[in-house]
Amino acid sequence: MIKENFLTSCALIDREIYLENGGMCESIKYFEDYDFWLRLASNNYIGKLLKEPLFKYRRHNFGLSAQVNLNVPMEEYMAEVRKNNPIIFGDLPPHHQLSNHLPCYKTLDHENDIQVIKNYSQTLLETPFPYFPEGFKNRLNYISLLDYSFFSYGKEFFSRQGNSTIKKWSILYIIPWMVMGGADLYDLHILNALKESGFYHITLITVIETDHVWKKKFSEQVDEIFSLPQLTSNIKARTEKLLDHLVISRNIDIIVTRSTNVGYQFFEKNRKIYQDIRFVDILHLVESENPKENSQLGWEIFSKDYHQYLDKRIVASHHLLGYLKETQNLSTEKVKVLYPAVETTFCHPYPLPDNLKTFLDPNSKTQKLVLFIGRFEEQKDPLLWVKVALKILTKDSLIKFVMIGEGWMKKYAEHHISKELKSNSFFFPSLIDHDEVFKYLSASHALLVTSTYEGVPIVILEGYFYFCYFFYFFFDFHFLSIINNSNSNLYGCPNYFNSSWRN
């Protein structure tokens, strides 16, 4: 009886006993008879089977039984039944016998997966989103957790797991954001290494708002992606439940997080529980130059509180490691310095990109091109370089500037340039794919990089490697670095917007 309802609707029962035991519960849509039989069994009533066909049972497509949605987990229908029968279901068997007694709890299987995610998804729909970017008014157009994550990847995962004879180690990789940036490329290189090895199944968690060409790149490197509302604020009960679910159902071996509150807090809460899961943190930047004045700013500072829960911390440069040692007094036993890397096979000459052919003067042998690559956001400080570029143009009007990237500051940059009547000297391609960067590097004579607090920017390394093959005999390498010793992340950017930039 615990395993399944083998009685049918033809049971003959004394009316008094039926009434004494409350009859069939009208609030239960399905399995109300099962619920009743279980209650009878709980009260020690014993039934008897007559091995003789005494009635006919006809099924048709409009009957209630035919309407049972097979996609809904059995547990959903059973919840009320279990609740009404604590004597039967209250005392669960020991966990090692669980699979024998309760088939639906044998493992967290496909159906259970849908249910957990459905619950989560429902919460998403009920929660107001302050996170949607400008222009995304209708959130129904957005990819929901359920649609995007599970049906795209989940089914495939389970079917593949079922047929696979190779045991794969399972990784849960949490990243807060996917943009076209160095930190994300760092992640991509790690994920690619793990994927290429063939020994890892990777579940990636990121945020819903992520809607970028690189999402495709990430999806190529991992087995499944889950998109949550956000990962940088405090962990919520629902998020924790979903993470918990993924950890168990995927039999996760390693959890990797990069700059996420949610990840760190999950480590803290689960360090003791999941003793045989390894927790890894990836840190690639220094966000605060003056921790005393700004003690809560920056992931490197925030994450130090969680250092004790980590098994491994990967940092992007020795500078960052030194910084952690000096300012945070962290033990470095768990820390591994791993520089960003460059795909050197890309480093070969490219023809001039088509859109540069019209921008540059083909007859000029002395014309130089200066390149800026980065998001038009505070972190990259593009407006500083616009001002510098305008200053340079007063000395050498032949120099041309290409500024690649998108962001809310772009319109201010363009406005200021047009106001100075220098639009002919600037070219603003939109976002380009990472592979395209090399074409622009090939065409440029100088590269301006203004990331205020990252580790070693990959694009600089690419520049180095690229030039070494192409410009080796013609050009040199030279750095000009401006150290930001103020505790502000913005190099005076707020000042820009108090003045003419706003206009």
Add this chain to the structure above:
Amino acid sequence: MGVPIISTQVGGINELLENSKFGKSIPRKDIPEDELISLLAMETLTTLQKRNNETEKQLWLKHCKNKYDLKIFQQTILDEFSSLISTINQEQKLQLNQRRILEQFVKSEK
């Protein structure tokens, strides 16, 4: 002519600077914005015309390849993950997972 990489970067850039012995650092603090812009413009123009010692550059490129090559990076990642995995007791973990499933079930029933 030259191929300067001009940056206001901190952190890793300084590390590259120290390792490569190319270029120079200018502390940004206390420099008024107008002066900073002039300085950057001037340095950009100057460095566009500089040439470097090619022997020194060759050494730097060798250093780069040993340190920043993607294959080395990815192999190191795999080594790190392998060493982590070698410390995991799978059987114990699976038992724990089962227990967690049970706990979740009991919690949801309540």
